[in-house]
Amino acid sequence: MSHYVADTTLAQGYCDEHDPTGAVVPPIHLATTFLRPPEGYSPTGWSYSRYGYPGLEMPEATLKVLEGAADCRLFSSGMSAMTAVVMALQPGDHCVFPIDMYHGLRTWLKGFSTHWGIRFDHVDMTDLDKVRQAVIPGVTRLVWAETPSNPHWQIYDLAALAEIAHKAGARLVVDNTVATPILARPLAFGADIVVHSATKYLNGHSDVLAGAALTATVDDFWGRVLFNRDYHGGILGQFQAALLMRGMRTLHLRVARACESAMALAEALKDHPSVNAVFYPGLPTHPGHALATRQMAGGFGGMLSIIVAGGAEEAERIMTRTKIWKPATSLGGVESLIERREAVEGPNSHVDPGLLRLSAGVEATRDLIDDLFAALDAKNGN
Structure with a gap:
């Protein structure tokens, strides 16, 4: 279509x-x-x-x-x-x-x-x-x-x-x-x-x-x-x-904005010293990038995950420091959400304890990046 x-x-x-x-x-x-x-x-x-x-x-x-x-x-x-x-x-x-x-x-x-x-x-x-x-x-x-x-x-x-x-x-x-x-x-x-x-x-x-x-x-x-x-x-x-x-009725507009922000976030986060891994199919280093390019049109989605150095304790500290990113479960809303996924899934989860799941909303992309980086850097005492 x-x-x-x-x-x-x-x-x-x-x-x-x-x-x-x-x-x-x-x-x-x-x-x-x-x-x-x-x-x-x-x-x-x-x-x-x-x-x-x-x-x-x-x-x-x-x-x-x-x-x-x-x-x-x-x-x-x-x-x-x-x-x-x-x-x-x-x-x-x-x-x-x-x-x-x-x-x-x-x-x-x-x-x-x-x-x-x-x-x-x-x-x-x-x-x-x-x-x-x-x-x-x-x-x-x-x-x-x-x-x-x-x-x-x-x-x-x-x-x-x-x-x-x-x-x-x-x-x-x-x-x-x-x-x-x-x-x-x-x-x-x-x-x-x-x-x-x-x-x-x-x-x-x-x-x-x-x-x-x-x-x-x-x-x-x-x-x-x-x-x-x-x-x-x-x-x-x-x-x-x-x-x-x-x-x-605004699905196409919201998805486009979320994709734009998620791509920018993934690019910015992949080299951050406190981030051990970034999962986002829009990155050329993602194992499914070539397939996603063929199978998806107009973007790679508004969802990404990161694994932060320091495990669950550090991930939870980061969540307490974000101001724009809201600590809540769900995705796809106009507001940006962050959660430590293992804590949500419970004791049978196969997810790394330090994995943070991010749902990019429709806020200004630069604000989302700055807010998350401030939380990451504060963890390091910067």
């Missing part, structure tokens, strides 16, 4: 030109139930808001266009969207997940798989041979990729993963939360399903909990995903849908 089409689609927000009020902003529909004729079927298609309501049409249609999907559904959270996809599996099915991935889903998988009879393996998805070895033809049903991955921002080859998955009779699911459809469109590389924590970049204002799932094909598996949303009550609320649509 050209930047022109994406930018215009978002700015227009799929405004309904046929709305009798002439409103340029979609209205909020609060009704939870809708009139039905005696035979029970509603000619409007709306019956009860747990299955859908008019206010979902615009954000779902907008996302569908951006991702190039056949269908889109919004959920009450990113976790709700992700778990609805996994719960569409059958007992005995096998899945392959990356080692570097969102810890919330990883934690849920451990409990769910035990009770549901689902088997799964975590592999290094930068090594395609390991993925090939992990899949079991006719048994593996999902290959799950998250790229750039959290929190090391690894880049996985989506076209190659799709080929491996399809050859084994599996679907490729891609968590596109960090890249957003502005930077990457996984379905164009052969992915079957895309999921988002819409709480992050899609909303972009840290005031909405939301998720999304999109599919390349409307089939029986997708039908089970929709069943899980409808009957587990995982639908997005009316006010949240309106706020999400409002936030999405």
Whole structure:
């Protein structure tokens, strides 16, 4: 999709030109139930808001266009969207997940798989041979990729993963939360399903909990995903849908600014004496840089991580010294956030204790660099 089409689609927000009020902003529909004729079927298609309501049409249609999907559904959270996809599996099915991935889903998988009879393996998805070895033809049903991955921002080859998955009779699911459809469109590389924590970049204002799932094909598996949303009550609320649509209308502008700042931060931090490592796919030294250049368009994302000298204690001291960077969990908002990732993930984390995860917001890039450098230098007594 050209930047022109994406930018215009978002700015227009799929405004309904046929709305009798002439409103340029979609209205909020609060009704939870809708009139039905005696035979029970509603000619409007709306019956009860747990299955859908008019206010979902615009954000779902907008996302569908951006991702190039056949269908889109919004959920009450990113976790709700992700778990609805996994719960569409059958007992005995096998899945392959990356080692570097969102810890919330990883934690849920451990409990769910035990009770549901689902088997799964975590592999290094930068090594395609390991993925090939992990899949079991006719048994593996999902290959799950998250790229750039959290929190090391690894880049996985989506076209190659799709080929491996399809050859084994599996679907490729891609968590596109960090890249957003502005930077990457996984379905164009052969992915079957895309999921988002819409709480992050899609909303972009840290005031909405939301998720999304999109599919390349409307089939029986997708039908089970929709069943899980409808009957587990995982639908997005009316006010949240309106706020999400409002936030999405500036997605392209916010992502561009975040990418610009993240790139500048990575360049500035890679030579700092108190920084042992910088993880950002925009750096030529990043192992996935060449692949990211081919697979992403318009930037490398607004997320980066650093490992600071001195471990957890020093990392926490740095966090107390920043003024612009706010110590909080999440990403993709207009404000810049910093967190020591191991402390958030807990005792089973595989993350270095000195790793700080940074979400670049839309503040002035120079201010972000100066604030972080002041915190780093203060640690050294400078």
